[in-house]
Amino acid sequence: MDEFDVIFDDEEIDEEDEIKLAEIYKISNKLLKLLEELKSQELREATALMIIRELVEDDRLLLGLATKMLQDISYGFEDDASYVS
Numbered sequence: 001m002d003e004f005d006v007i008f009d010d011e012e013i014d015e016e017d018e019i020k021l022a023e024i025y026k027i028s029n030k031l032l033k034l035l036e037e038l039k040s041q042e043l044r045e046a047t048a049l050m051i052i053r054e055l056v057e058d059d060r061l062l063l064g065l066a067t068k069m070l071q072d073i074s075y076g077f078e079d080d081a082s083y084v085s
Contacts, residue, residue, distance in 0.1 A: 035048065035051075052066055
């Protein structure tokens with residue numbers, strides 16, 4: 001699980017959860033590839049928003065994190081190494 005070692009370096013992950021996490025990662029990569037292949041910009045935007053909505057649902061913490069991340073991306077802060085969110 002090299003791709004998750006950096007994210008979860010301090011947390012011990014159950015083997016069953018690690019398998020689920022790997023499957024989610026694989027499926028999400030495939031989903032993003034399909035999303036990029038859509039020709040219509042409007043469809044890509046609508047689909048991306050639909051995915052975010054499904055992931056966030058009623059979880060206030062996830063909503064806050066998604067909002068902050070989108071703000072950082074829209075203002076270009078994710079490219080600034082000195083910026084701390």
